[in-house]
Amino acid sequence: MREENLATVIDRDGLRGSIDLSSAALRSGATEIPIHLADGTNVLVPATVLQKQQDGNFFLPASFVEFSRERAATMTAGATTTGTTTQTGAATESTVIPVIAEELHVGKRVVETGRVRIRKFVREHEETVDEPLMAEEVRVERVAVNRVIDAPVDVRYEDGRMIIPLMEEVLVVEKRLMLKEELHVTRQQVERRNPQVVTLRSEEVEIERADGEMRTQEGDSERSQ
Numbered sequence: 001m002r003e004e005n006l007a008t009v010i011d012r013d014g015l016r017g018s019i020d021l022s023s024a025a026l027r028s029g030a031t032e033i034p035i036h037l038a039d040g041t042n043v044l045v046p047a048t049v050l051q052k053q054q055d056g057n058f059f060l061p062a063s064f065v066e067f068s069r070e071r072a073a074t075m076t077a078g079a080t081t082t083g084t085t086t087q088t089g090a091a092t093e094s095t096v097i098p099v100i101a102e103e104l105h106v107g108k109r110v111v112e113t114g115r116v117r118i119r120k121f122v123r124e125h126e127e128t129v130d131e132p133l134m135a136e137e138v139r140v141e142r143v144a145v146n147r148v149i150d151a152p153v154d155v156r157y158e159d160g161r162m163i164i165p166l167m168e169e170v171l172v173v174e175k176r177l178m179l180k181e182e183l184h185v186t187r188q189q190v191e192r193r194n195p196q197v198v199t200l201r202s203e204e205v206e207i208e209r210a211d212g213e214m215r216t217q218e219g220d221s222e223r224s225q
Contacts, residue, residue: 009035009050011060012103017043019050019058035064043067049100061102115210122201130195141184148178161186 009017017035032044043064051059153165164183169175 008057009045009060010057011062011064012105013063013065015064017064035060037064041068046098046100062098062100067098117208117210119206119208120203121206123204124199124201126197127200128195129198130193132191133194135190135192136187137190139186139188141186143182143184145179145181148176150177152177153179 006018007021009019011017015037017037019033019035031047033047033050034042035045036042045060045062045067049060049062051061053059149167152167155165156163162185164185165179166181166183167177168180170178
């Protein structure tokens with residue numbers, strides 16, 4: 001028998017045998033098909049019982065052992081019948097009808113339903129940042145006084161202003177100290193805006209399926225100050 005002409009037959013117990021697809025029994029539509037077992041024995045199985053699978057092999061919803069026993073019992077009964085016929089001169093014919101029941105075997109396997117390709121890339125975009133900044137300015141105001149004083153005047157603070165006296169000596173009939181002018185310095189806070197353009201980066205995920213479908217998911221931007 002050539003291997004390309006052989007098909008595997010598996011019974012309900014998981015035992016394996018082989019069947020010759022080019023045998024005369026299959027071509028002639030015989031009711032019983034010979035199956036060659038691994039131990040070298042052959043078992044006759046009714047052709048109507050074999051169930052052909054998608055892969056070209058066969059499943060036997062019974063046991064090879066049962067058919068082997070039935071075959072041995074049939075041969076023993078035939079020998080006994082033959083001996084009886086010789087003695088009595090009457091021929092007796094016996095027929096063995098196997099009783100077969102199907103069993104359900106449920107299994108599961110992993111099936112690939114599709115594939116996805118994931119690519120991650122970085123996208124850049126520009127964002128304008130406009131935040132208030134605090135700065136201090138000094139405003140100097142010159143206030144004329146021209147008043148004669150008896151002693152030097154120190155720096156003083158009035159209503160949030162720093163007053164710095166400027167003094168000089170003037171020539172008079174008698175020498176006196178005159179307060180010439182004062183510098184009134186006021187400190188105030190001024191709010192300015194300095195718009196700047198900064199570059200932020202965010203990540204996006206692009207999913208491409210095997211059938212060509214592509215999905216893009218944008219990540220959240222991070223805002224920096």
